[in-house]
Amino acid sequence: MSHGGTADHSLVDFSLGSNPERPTGLASIYEATLSTSRRYSMDDYSEFCVAAADYVGCEPDQVVPAAGVIEALRLALGVTVSPGDSVAIPAPCCGEYGREIKLQGGKPVHVPYDEFLDAVDPEEHATVILSHPNNPMGSAYPTDELRAFIRECQWANTPLIVDESYLGFTRLPSTAGLDGVIALHSVTNVFGVPSLRAGFAAATGELRDKLSCARCTWVLSSPAVEVATYCLKQDDFLEVTRNRVERERSRIVAELKVLGYEPYPADSSLILFRADDVDHVLHETRSRGIAVRDARCYRTLDSHVRITVRRPHENDSLLDALAEAV
Numbered sequence: 001m002s003h004g005g006t007a008d009h010s011l012v013d014f015s016l017g018s019n020p021e022r023p024t025g026l027a028s029i030y031e032a033t034l035s036t037s038r039r040y041s042m043d044d045y046s047e048f049c050v051a052a053a054d055y056v057g058c059e060p061d062q063v064v065p066a067a068g069v070i071e072a073l074r075l076a077l078g079v080t081v082s083p084g085d086s087v088a089i090p091a092p093c094c095g096e097y098g099r100e101i102k103l104q105g106g107k108p109v110h111v112p113y114d115e116f117l118d119a120v121d122p123e124e125h126a127t128v129i130l131s132h133p134n135n136p137m138g139s140a141y142p143t144d145e146l147r148a149f150i151r152e153c154q155w156a157n158t159p160l161i162v163d164e165s166y167l168g169f170t171r172l173p174s175t176a177g178l179d180g181v182i183a184l185h186s187v188t189n190v191f192g193v194p195s196l197r198a199g200f201a202a203a204t205g206e207l208r209d210k211l212s213c214a215r216c217t218w219v220l221s222s223p224a225v226e227v228a229t230y231c232l233k234q235d236d237f238l239e240v241t242r243n244r245v246e247r248e249r250s251r252i253v254a255e256l257k258v259l260g261y262e263p264y265p266a267d268s269s270l271i272l273f274r275a276d277d278v279d280h281v282l283h284e285t286r287s288r289g290i291a292v293r294d295a296r297c298y299r300t301l302d303s304h305v306r307i308t309v310r311r312p313h314e315n316d317s318l319l320d321a322l323a324e325a326v
Contacts, residue, residue: 014293018194041218048065067220069199079214128161130162162183166270185202187199249266
């Protein structure tokens, strides 16, 4: 959500939260799906659900397809929020959280991200939303602390929606398959195809049944299903991506500190840092053919820039531009 992106394709886009690489053979899969677009797809996503379940570590019947994470979020809030309900969300977070809550008649309650697990009482809310690690900082919660909070939500009978859009860039375990949790996943960001609009929600029991009943018929096109299913099976591609992101992220964060910026701890492909003059950083990077994300659009972030880990030579160019912007 709020992944950024620029319409100027001449720029190297560090504002977009998508992998600059794509799995080998993806173009041929796209071409092969052309024939399927000439007829209506069957409302059967069994192969996709098997691949998605294997990807996150849950059961296939717990997967509910969605046309991207935003649609999955709307679906999840539609079955858990009624007019007047309070919904706890982290601050800062993507603007779509509050928008989708309000569309259901709910009231978003912003709680500081780093205090969230201790400060939020699930009994006070109809639903709780977490970014893990899909937040402006790209940071994740410690697994033990997250699991303890999930147990609190279970005891309170409060559904927990966990946005795991960027979890694929990490080796952290998914919350998919845990009772009381609706895990939201994108099949597009980590595989470098953000326009594919394919994703899913994963839940158990009554929550899963509600999601399945509420989802749209023919929610994914046949081409989207075939491409997404192919991507979800690319284990080698994921391993290469995760290795690159881990290595380059550490290098970028270290260099940002040397340059005098203040980067936040990061666990995914997103890095947030504080800058004395955001406008100057935006101008200097753009003049060098680079687009970065103005993070001032997020609540509580008034002097911040967000970037995405890309290829090593592109990261070098970004760091050179940021050195000139100090």
